[in-house]
Amino acid sequence: MADRTGQQLYAQAAELARALASPHRIALLEHVAQGERPVERLAALTGLSMANASQHLQHLRRAGLVLARREGKNVLYRLGEGPVVPLLAALRAQVAHTHAEVMALVTGGENGMGAVETVSRDELLSRLRDETVLLLDVRPEEEFAQGHLPGAVNVPLDALEKRLAELPRDREVIAYCRGPYCMLSLDAALLLQREGLAASRLSDGFPDWKAAGLPVERLN
């Protein structure tokens, strides 16, 4: 009797892992983690056909990793209830450990241009207190509107080069985006460094911040 229960748990864990066992579904999940999105947009963001995206999303839904609700003719998907973000973080952590090369790339490494330092959440919190830093959200405007870290300034990466003048030169810039997967903040920090600013990036992104229960600001 004791072992039957164990078997059942193994099966459930495996089923859950199977739901994550597709690059497309991981990508969808990462996008859903940014906030509620209709299928159409998720399909566009991931380069999948509607039908295919829909099926993958339903696979995720069956596993409890995402939830869906209807609004008008759209079906909006959002993250599931459980500790989904920590689960994704654990996956990433293991990936980062086994594929150390990737980590080297993310932190800048040896590629000529200066390495980009990574700032942890705790570090960020203490640094924000002395007002010596500018917190920069480099995600698209719309994602920023749906929620961002308190006090963050939004300059999407696309617009960063043209809007450089808006940034103060006497404060260090800490950029963040969607999470460790997302390269927006890395590209932003590299660009800023080329322009002579002191720039680093937050080690994880908005979804992780929100999942940690830290305060979030929204536009209206």
Added chain:
Amino acid sequence: MADRTGQQLYAQAAELARALASPHRIALLEHVAQGERPVERLAALTGLSMANASQHLQHLRRAGLVLARREGKNVLYRLGEGPVVPLLAALRAQVAHTHAEVMALVTGGENGMGAVETVSRDELLSRLRDETVLLLDVRPEEEFAQGHLPGAVNVPLDALEKRLAELPRDREVIAYCRGPYCMLSLDAALLLQREGLAASRLSDGFPDWKAAGLPVERLN
């Protein structure tokens, strides 16, 4: 360029998840988490044929979840280097959340006999300080010998009923075993409760304790 890297990470995360996407591999991993084991034994523990177990283990090895070394004519498998235990814990946490019924079963619930309380690691640490509890390892002797929590007393579940007299009646017993998956400590606590002792169980097991960097005792 930014996105190609993202794609690559998605693919690696998915590959990792795929390695976990089989009940047999989860089971193998849980057994490997108890300590180094030769293929033959892992096969026996999971009820798989040698060849099949071997192939699953190699799948896990390719994913970096386990490592292998040769000793004599045996090949011993052990846990991989990265944060594998936290990853398994994250999987379990999500499973526990979505399948709440299972959690109800594990905590005893409504099944007539009294519920079994679950003690967290922190709780255990503070309770151990006042010496009012007996820490009971109910895993087989051999696993106990390979490593156990400091101060724990080993009485394998099989032998528990016959060796009840060894347990002090004036202290609360906290049982533990291999982890949240493992039902040994639950069965032990239920048995002890039937016999009139105050018994509860540690929420996770030995591998989690070890992975948390807490001190471990060994025989010899």
Added chain:
DNA sequence: CAATCAATCAATAAAACAATTGAATGTTTA
């Protein structure tokens, strides 16, 4: 109420996976 749009369903063909069998490898023991 017909037309439109987002999303899902259903069916298919191609690709990936799992368990089994028997042969091959590498180590120890006789």
Added chain:
DNA sequence: TAAACATTCAATTGTTTTATTGATTGATTG
């Protein structure tokens, strides 16, 4: 060096996944 042993490899079969296509459902708009 031959025999025994634990493990891995290779080939096979049956079963799941996957992406695609076209039809269908539900909800809005004219």
